[in-house]
Structures are given as structure tokens and as C-alpha cells.
Amino acid sequence: MKVAVIAFQGDVSEHIRITQKAMKELGIEGSVTAVRRKEQLEGAEALILPGGESTAISKRLVSGGLDKAIIKMAEEGKAIMGTCAGCVLMAKEGDEEVEKTGTELLGLMDMRVNRNAFGRQRESFEAELEMEGIGNIDAVFIRAPAITDSWGECRIISSFDGLGVAAVQGKMTALSFHPELTDDTRIHVKFLKMAMEP
Numbered sequence: 027m028k029v030a031v032i033a034f035q036g037d038v039s040e041h042i043r044i045t046q047k048a049m050k051e052l053g054i055e056g057s058v059t060a061v062r063r064k065e066q067l068e069g070a071e072a073l074i075l076p077g078g079e080s081t082a083i084s085k086r087l088v089s090g091g092l093d094k095a096i097i098k099m100a101e102e103g104k105a106i107m108g109t110c111a112g113c114v115l116m117a118k119e120g121d122e123e124v125e126k127t128g129t130e131l132l133g134l135m136d137m138r139v140n141r142n143a144f145g146r147q148r149e150s151f152e153a154e155l156e157m158e159g160i161g162n163i164d165a166v167f168i169r170a171p172a173i174t175d176s177w178g179e180c181r182i183i184s185s186f187d188g189l190g191v192a193a194v195q196g197k198m199t200a201l202s203f204h205p206e207l208t209d210d211t212r213i214h215v216k217f218l219k220m221a222m223e224p
């Protein structure tokens with residue numbers, strides 16, 4: 027299994043490390059690669075979009091043509107997981123800040139995001155969440171977005187303070203928080219299992 031991690035900013039090495047750990051737990055052979063050019067996405071069966079700054083990441087995705095390659099992966103039914111800024115980029119709709127900054131969303135999931143929903147209150151915090159299909163998890167939020175609406179095939183599977191913080195649509199997962207910053211592999215294990223589904 028080849029897993030690609032978009033590597034312009036964010037917790038790239040942490041995502042690589044925890045994905046490798048999850049692969050080991052599942053007994054899967056595979057590679058997890060940091061990707062900056064669209065050619066590097068060839069053959070990837072799963073993709074992670076880490077956090078960072080959504081405007082900066084979107085610019086790099088568009089200028090390198092990775093945006094189109096990622097949209098194609100989604101159309102082909104590959105597993106894609108976006109965390110924090112990655113969650114913002116996966117959405118079809120964003121709040122006025124997304125618009126003001128000219129952030130080009132990939133538009134993969136039927137959901138609306140509020141880019142700095144939690145960051146306005148507190149820069150970063152940890153909270154225990156109940157997540158459908160996973161159970162209780164400790165989640166790390168850093169200037170976190172929220173999923174404020176969903177429709178179509180998209181389903182919110184965890185909320186905090188009345189706002190969506192995790193959603194799934196087919197094999198795509200969007201998370202407001204940073205699962206790569208804990209030692210809990212359950213989310214990455216689930217992501218790999220989705221990637222292996224026919």
C-alpha cells in the first residue's frame with residue numbers, strides 16, 4: 027500500500043510516523059511518502075492532507091497542479107484524510123474568511139467549514155471526544171476549524187461544543203483536530219482499512 031502525505035507544511039513527519047505504526051499494527055506492507063509534486067501521487071492508494079495554513083497550502087496545491095490530481099484520486103474512490111487545514115481544504119463551502127483569503131477549496135466533501143471556529147476562542151486545547159466507529163478519543167485542537175453543515179453523502183461523526191469536528195463521506199475523512207499528535211493509532215488504522223476496502 028502506498029500512502030502519500032502532502033508535505034508543504036504541518037505535521038508531516040508525525041503523520042508519516044503514525045501511519046507507519048498503524049500499518050505495522052495491521053500487518054500491511056507499504057510505504058508512506060512525503061509528496062510535493064503531482065508526479066509523486068502516481069500509484070498512491072491513500073492520501074493525507076495535514077494541517078498548517080489552509081491558504082498557503084491551497085496556493086501550493088494549485089500552482090503545482092496537485093489540486094486536480096487529488097480531485098482525481100477522490101473521483102477514483104481512493105481514501106483521503108484531511109486534518110485541520112486539510113479538513114478545510116476538503117470542504118465544498120467555507121466561511122467568509124476562506125472567501126476573503128481567496129483560498130481555493132478542493133471541494134471533495136459535502137460540508138461547510140468555519141476556518142478558525144475554535145481558534146477564535148483559544149489557540150489550542152485538548153478535549154475528549156466521542157467519535158462514531160472509534161469510541162472515546164483525546165483530541166488536540168490547534169486554531170481548529172469546525173464543520174458547520176453537511177449534506178448529501180457527508181455525515182458528521184463527532185461534535186464538540188455543538189460544532190462538527192469529524193465527518194466522513196465514502197472513503198474520505200475530515201477532522202478538525204490533529205490525530206497525528208497522540209500515540210493513539212485508531213484513526214489512522216481506520217483510514218488504512220478504508221483504503222483497503224474494494
Ligand code: GLN
Pocket residue numbers: 076077078079080081109110111112114141142145168169170171
Ligand atoms: N485554521 C487554520 C487554517 O485553516 C488551520 C490550523 C491548523 O491546521 N492547525 O488555516
